[in-house]
Amino acid sequence: MGANPPFPRLLKVKLLAIVGVTFLALIVPGIWLLLVTASLADEELLASRIGNLTARTALAVDRHAAYDKPFLARDLLSPLAADRAFLCAELTKGNEAPAMAMPSAQGCPENLDGMEIRIPASKNGLWSLRVMFTDKEIRETRQFEYTAGATAIAVAFLAALIAVVVGFFFLVDRPLKRLLEAIRESSDCGELQTVNWQSRDEFGLVVQAYNTMVERERQRELTLRSVNEELRRSEADLGDLNRDLEDRVRERTRELEIAKKAAEFANSSKTRFLRAMSHELRTPLNAIIGFSDIMAHGTLGKLENERYREFSVDIRESGRHLLKIINELLDIARIEAGQDSLEEEIVGVDALVSEAVRLVKPLADERGIELQRSEVDPELVLDVDPTKMKQVLLNLLGNAVKYTPAGGTVKAIVSLRPRHGDSRRGGIEFHISDTGRGIPSDQIPKALTAFERLDDEITASQSGTGLGLPLAQMMVELHGGTLTLESEVDVGTTVSVWLPAARVGYLRNALDDLKATGTH
Amino acid sequence: MTRIHLLALGFFMFAAAIAPFGSASALTLSEKAAIQAAMQRHVDSTLVDGSVLYLDPNDGEVHKLHPVTAHPMILSMADHYVLCFDFRDDSGKDVPIDYYMARNNGDYVVFHTAVADRALLQRLMKDGRVKRVQ
Numbered sequence: 001m002g003a004n005p006p007f008p009r010l011l012k013v014k015l016l017a018i019v020g021v022t023f024l025a026l027i028v029p030g031i032w033l034l035l036v037t038a039s040l041a042d043e044e045l046l047a048s049r050i051g052n053l054t055a056r057t058a059l060a061v062d063r064h065a066a067y068d069k070p071f072l073a074r075d076l077l078s079p080l081a082a083d084r085a086f087l088c089a090e091l092t093k094g095n096e097a098p099a100m101a102m103p104s105a106q107g108c109p110e111n112l113d114g115m116e117i118r119i120p121a122s123k124n125g126l127w128s129l130r131v132m133f134t135d136k137e138i139r140e141t142r143q144f145e146y147t148a149g150a151t152a153i154a155v156a157f158l159a160a161l162i163a164v165v166v167g168f169f170f171l172v173d174r175p176l177k178r179l180l181e182a183i184r185e186s187s188d189c190g191e192l193q194t195v196n197w198q199s200r201d202e203f204g205l206v207v208q209a210y211n212t213m214v215e216r217e218r219q220r221e222l223t224l225r226s227v228n229e230e231l232r233r234s235e236a237d238l239g240d241l242n243r244d245l246e247d248r249v250r251e252r253t254r255e256l257e258i259a260k261k262a263a264e265f266a267n268s269s270k271t272r273f274l275r276a277m278s279h280e281l282r283t284p285l286n287a288i289i290g291f292s293d294i295m296a297h298g299t300l301g302k303l304e305n306e307r308y309r310e311f312s313v314d315i316r317e318s319g320r321h322l323l324k325i326i327n328e329l330l331d332i333a334r335i336e337a338g339q340d341s342l343e344e345e346i347v348g349v350d351a352l353v354s355e356a357v358r359l360v361k362p363l364a365d366e367r368g369i370e371l372q373r374s375e376v377d378p379e380l381v382l383d384v385d386p387t388k389m390k391q392v393l394l395n396l397l398g399n400a401v402k403y404t405p406a407g408g409t410v411k412a413i414v415s416l417r418p419r420h421g422d423s424r425r426g427g428i429e430f431h432i433s434d435t436g437r438g439i440p441s442d443q444i445p446k447a448l449t450a451f452e453r454l455d456d457e458i459t460a461s462q463s464g465t466g467l468g469l470p471l472a473q474m475m476v477e478l479h480g481g482t483l484t485l486e487s488e489v490d491v492g493t494t495v496s497v498w499l500p501a502a503r504v505g506y507l508r509n510a511l512d513d514l515k516a517t518g519t520h
Numbered sequence: 521m522t523r524i525h526l527l528a529l530g531f532f533m534f535a536a537a538i539a540p541f542g543s544a545s546a547l548t549l550s551e552k553a554a555i556q557a558a559m560q561r562h563v564d565s566t567l568v569d570g571s572v573l574y575l576d577p578n579d580g581e582v583h584k585l586h587p588v589t590a591h592p593m594i595l596s597m598a599d600h601y602v603l604c605f606d607f608r609d610d611s612g613k614d615v616p617i618d619y620y621m622a623r624n625n626g627d628y629v630v631f632h633t634a635v636a637d638r639a640l641l642q643r644l645m646k647d648g649r650v651k652r653v654q
């Protein structure tokens with residue numbers, strides 16, 4: 001907080017300067033005007049008095065023709081002497097010596113200091129009355145008035161200044177000093193101080209407002225302290241909680257890492273196991289299938305007993321089924337291990353679908369199921385692994401035929417998904433639908449999971465590993481596509497395969513590209 | 521208080537101080553007395569049996585106006601002067617007469633008399649043509 005301002009900058013000095021200058025600016029001209037007006041009036045009054053008296057005297061002299069009557073003339077002139085401004089008077093005929101003078105002994109001496117008025121004292125203008133008078137009374141009055149005026153100004157000025165000083169001290173200085181002291185103390189000690197001052201004037205209101213502000217600030221400070229304390233406690237609690245959480249996260253992360261490693265190890269072990277076992281199983285299995293086939297065909301001689309021949313056929317079929325399972329297991333293991341790759345080539349969609357339908361048709365005919373397919377543009381081609389895509393379609397169609405009761409229908413529909421005005425920009429879709437019993441919605445995830453069997457009478461009656469649909473999904477996803485399953489109980493099931501637009505093309509475009517490449 | 525305020529106050533004080541002197545040309549005390557004497561002589565010369573006779577244009581009657589007192593104030597109108605004299609008629613009513621005077625060879629003569637016609641003098645004062653002699 002700064003020190004007191006320099007003397008000329010003090011509020012009191014400024015107020016005194018303003019009041020003093022204003023007072024002088026208003027009072028001095030006022031008093032001056034009053035004195036000048038009073039002096040003028042006095043002068044006019046004296047002129048009127050002397051003028052009228054002289055004129056009346058001259059008229060009286062003329063009226064009474066007192067020119068040659070010294071005693072009468074003296075009597076007529078004597079009222080002039082009653083006026084205190086009067087100095088002397090002379091009744092003169094032309095340029096002659098005065099016939100009558102007042103005072104009678106000397107008249108108006110040459111060196112007499114005063115003012116003169118000369119007016120005719122006869123109608124013919126021969127006689128004139130000369131009167132001399134003084135303005136001493138005016139000068140004296142003026143001097144007194146000016147002295148009194150200056151004194152009044154000085155006294156009033158001093159009184160005004162004293163009134164200002166005293167008033168300022170009681171009304172402004174004291175409350176201002178207390179307020180300033182309180183503010184300085186608040187600034188020095190850091191704790192807000194109230195001001196002890198009671199009055200009903202504006203300063204009282206200022207102090208009251210200041211005290212109210214201080215009280216509010218104190219309340220606010222208390223609230224802030226309380227909030228700060230709470231915040232500190234919350235911060236400490238939060239720190240503890242954070243540390244606890246970090247410990248838990250660390251522990252959980254460690255557990256997850258262990259679990260992940262265990263899972264990876266288990267998966268790797270499973271894959272290794274499957275590959276090893278599949279390889280080890282396929283070798284004797286091929287021997288079983290081969291020998292049972294020889295026995296069934298009677299290559300080395302016909303079996304005498306028909307039952308033996310039927311057994312050898314059963315052994316061969318069971319072996320083939322087992323081989324199929326082993327092959328699918330091997331495919332899944334390869335895909336899961338990320339070791340399977342696509343051998344992509346351009347293949348016609350129509351040919352792909354036709355081949356799959358042709359292979360499934362005997363089974364459908366055998367089961368009394370109608371197999372339908374949509375027309376496909378012969379020039380529509382795919383850039384895919386044809387073996388895998390054919391396996392996908394065979395799996396889907398085989399499943400559809402397998403789980404559709406006799407008299408049902410299986411459809412293979414191919415459609416392009418348009419996008420932004422381009423018919424194939426959205427990719428290609430294969431919809432394999434059947435009129436089977438359908439799958440409850442809660443069973444659909446199971447159908448897409450390897451080694452899961454649906455809780456269904458029909459599926460229970462059918463042979464299968466439950467690997468076909470999951471394997472098909474994996475193969476489609478290898479192509480960057482998706483496989484979805486929609487089903488409604490007692491209506492049927494539709495499996496949709498979508499492949500991205502990048503894999504779809506037309507044969508003519510491919511030929512054009514080839515031509516263009518050849519040109520270059 | 522800035523310098524501009526001080527200058528404004530100083531100008532105000534100066535203007536107020538010189539204001540009384542800005543009204544009319546000054547006359548010496550002797551001249552004032554001479555004018556008053558001339559008016560007195562004129563009034564005396566117009567007396568008929570001690571009173572001034574006045575033909576009132578409103579009622580066509582001749583009224584006697586008895587001189588009472590001369591006003592000390594002298595007004596100026598360009599090179600001329602205006603003085604007032606209070607009269608009283610027979611009914612006791614005060615009647616002011618304004619004398620318009622001109623200087624003539626060192627003396628003063630009345631060239632216009634306005635009996636009970638203060639409107640003329642007030643109009644001249646309002647127009648600023650008649651002012652108080654300093």
